[in-house]
Amino acid sequence: MEIKSEISNLTSNFLNKNYAIKVEKIEIQNTKKDFVGDFTIVLFPFFKLISKNQISKLGILLGENLIENSVNFTDYNIVGGFLNLTVSDRYYIDFLDTIKDDLNFGKSEGKNETYIVEFSSPNTNKPLHLGHIRNNLLGYSISKILEANGKKVQKVQIINDRGIHICKSMVAWKKFAQGATPESENIKGDKFVGDYYIMFDKIHKDQMKQLIDSGIDKDAAAENTEIMKAAKQELMNWEDNIKETRQVWKMMNDWVYDGFEKTYELLGVSFDKNYYESETYLLGKNIMEEGLKKNVLYKREDSSVWINLDNEGLDEKLLLRSDGTSVYMTQDLGTAVQRIADNSNVRGMIYTVGNEQDYHFKVLFKILKRLGYDWADNLFHLSYGMVDLPSGKMKSREGTVVDADDLIYNLIDTVKETTESLDKYKSNNEILDFDEYKKIALGALKYYILKVDPKKNILFNPEESIDLSGNTGPFIQYAYVRIQSILKKVNKDILIDKDYQLNEKEKEVLKIIYEYPSVILGSYKELSPALIANYLYDLVKNYNSLYQNYHILNSETKESTSVRLIISQKTSHIIESSCDLLGIDLPNKM
Numbered sequence: 001m002e003i004k005s006e007i008s009n010l011t012s013n014f015l016n017k018n019y020a021i022k023v024e025k026i027e028i029q030n031t032k033k034d035f036v037g038d039f040t041i042v043l044f045p046f047f048k049l050i051s052k053n054q055i056s057k058l059g060i061l062l063g064e065n066l067i068e069n070s071v072n073f074t075d076y077n078i079v080g081g082f083l084n085l086t087v088s089d090r091y092y093i094d095f096l097d098t099i100k101d102d103l104n105f106g107k108s109e110g111k112n113e114t115y116i117v118e119f120s121s122p123n124t125n126k127p128l129h130l131g132h133i134r135n136n137l138l139g140y141s142i143s144k145i146l147e148a149n150g151k152k153v154q155k156v157q158i159i160n161d162r163g164i165h166i167c168k169s170m171v172a173w174k175k176f177a178q179g180a181t182p183e184s185e186n187i188k189g190d191k192f193v194g195d196y197y198i199m200f201d202k203i204h205k206d207q208m209k210q211l212i213d214s215g216i217d218k219d220a221a222a223e224n225t226e227i228m229k230a231a232k233q234e235l236m237n238w239e240d241n242i243k244e245t246r247q248v249w250k251m252m253n254d255w256v257y258d259g260f261e262k263t264y265e266l267l268g269v270s271f272d273k274n275y276y277e278s279e280t281y282l283l284g285k286n287i288m289e290e291g292l293k294k295n296v297l298y299k300r301e302d303s304s305v306w307i308n309l310d311n312e313g314l315d316e317k318l319l320l321r322s323d324g325t326s327v328y329m330t331q332d333l334g335t336a337v338q339r340i341a342d343n344s345n346v347r348g349m350i351y352t353v354g355n356e357q358d359y360h361f362k363v364l365f366k367i368l369k370r371l372g373y374d375w376a377d378n379l380f381h382l383s384y385g386m387v388d389l390p391s392g393k394m395k396s397r398e399g400t401v402v403d404a405d406d407l408i409y410n411l412i413d414t415v416k417e418t419t420e421s422l423d424k425y426k427s428n429n430e431i432l433d434f435d436e437y438k439k440i441a442l443g444a445l446k447y448y449i450l451k452v453d454p455k456k457n458i459l460f461n462p463e464e465s466i467d468l469s470g471n472t473g474p475f476i477q478y479a480y481v482r483i484q485s486i487l488k489k490v491n492k493d494i495l496i497d498k499d500y501q502l503n504e505k506e507k508e509v510l511k512i513i514y515e516y517p518s519v520i521l522g523s524y525k526e527l528s529p530a531l532i533a534n535y536l537y538d539l540v541k542n543y544n545s546l547y548q549n550y551h552i553l554n555s556e557t558k559e560s561t562s563v564r565l566i567i568s569q570k571t572s573h574i575i576e577s578s579c580d581l582l583g584i585d586l587p588n589k590m
Contacts (some may be wrong), residue, residue, distance in 0.1 A: 127403045158280065312366050407445075447473030450582050486552055
């Protein structure tokens with residue numbers, strides 16, 4: 001039996017038998033490092049259920065009862081309203097022996113439940129940037145964590161491939177490119193199109209200034225520059241399905257998709273299905289009719305369609321304009337319904353979108369629920385904070401955004417320069433190749449971003465991310481490489497002495513290994529890869545302490561060597577498993 005379950009059952013039985021009280025939940029914590037023990041029972045909730053003269057003896061009687069009724073506990077102590085239990089070495093040794101060859105330790109059996117995870121969702125007028133990196137890493141990692149919890153996952157993105165943004169790039173390209181292409185200029189497709197978006201903005205601002213100087217107010221000037229009017233006309237041409245506009249639109253989007261794919265490949269993420277706004281923007285209009293028939297939605301005098309969510313703590317929301325055109329909410333309603341129709345046994349859908357859209361998703365989920373879709377209860381918004389560089393905030397229109405590709409390649413160069421400047425590297429005959437530098441750089445980037453709670457903002461510091469001695473990806477990767485070099489020297493089966501007495505460092509690592517299944521489950525329940533990342537750091541930090549204080553190979557006795565080798569092996573397995581959940585590749589050498 002899992003040790004916390006055993007503690008809970010024994011405690012419940014004790015309370016029922018001795019005090020005739022039934023408790024639904026026993027609060028059990030890992031004992032804080034300042035105190036002696038492994039697990040702590042919080043006694044305070046029981047105090048109000050028994051008489052005052054019984055309170056002082058409760059902890060003592062419960063502690064003695066636990067030791068008497070289980071061979072897994074050897075000692076206890078009481079600090080205030082906390083009962084700290086010490087677990088036997090034998091329990092941990094038996095546990096280690098049962099999992100030593102289990103590469104799937106911590107993962108759950110598969111269930112016939114599908115989760116749809118949406119992430120990335122870029123616009124086709126610019127390359128992916130640092131903000132997209134956080135989005136992609138979160139979405140991809142959550143997909144892996146869902147799979148580790150036995151779920152089937154479909155990874156999707158909705159590509160915003162229509163609208164005024166792409167029309168701006170199209171107008172600038174038509175006016176100034178003189179037929180240039182990404183191939184002719186040797187520029188990646190998404191970067192090429194993004195440059196024309198920046199060009200549009202510069203020209204637009206220059207023309208605005210001229211209008212303002214001539215006496216036109218700022219708002220009117222913003223809407224009436226020659227280049228903006230051309231972009232609006234381009235959008236009308238697209239909606240009217242004008243052939244020439246559609247051809248340029250498709251050509252430029254294809255350039256961007258080619259660029260996106262290169263970035264996704266570099267970043268190590270993938271998708272099972274793409275949805276395109278040009279194909280989904282009309283979805284949802286049928287739902288409007290359905291909602292009006294059910295009196296969930298209502299029409300105003302101008303024929304616009306609305307929903308009133310005042311009693312949900314929200315407000316009134318426009319769903320269809322008076323001219324019959326849809327808004328983003330309408331499209332999202334239609335796309336959600338379409339995705340459920342496209343898949344069987346869908347248990348839930350997770351939207352990986354920045355926290356500026358928190359309100360939007362609250363409204364979306366409420367509307368779907370009001371419309372009678374039961375699966376709306378299983379929709380989740382994986383909301384995340386902004387990510388910036390020390391140099392300041394990024395603005396795509398002004399060209400100050402750091403492209404994802406540039407950031408990654410610069411980080412690879414930094415890793416290479418830093419590594420080759422080390423004395424240890426200079427004295428080593430092994431030379432790292434580009435693939436190894438890439439794994440280290442991406443490991444640094446991914447870990448730095450994913451170790452932070454998604455809800456918090458991030459200031460990404462490239463130099464800090466590659467520090468070998470901090471809470472970083474390279475710190476984790478280096479420990480893995482070092483463990484592999486130890487295990488390569490072992491060429492026989494390792495047997496465990498069941499009566500072995502663990503030292504403090506060995507037991508601490510085993511206690512952390514023991515928690516891995518609950519961490520995987522917790523990261524799924526909270527939709528937070530940060531739980532995996534920070535658990536991994538704690539594991540590696542404590543393993544390094546064992547490594548630095550005791551010999552692994554050729555230690556004091558053959559029994560201690562065996563235990564430490566299996567601890568090393570299991571630590572290695574969990575590093576592999578955790579890094580896989582974070583989307584991090586492990587190098588063969590560092």
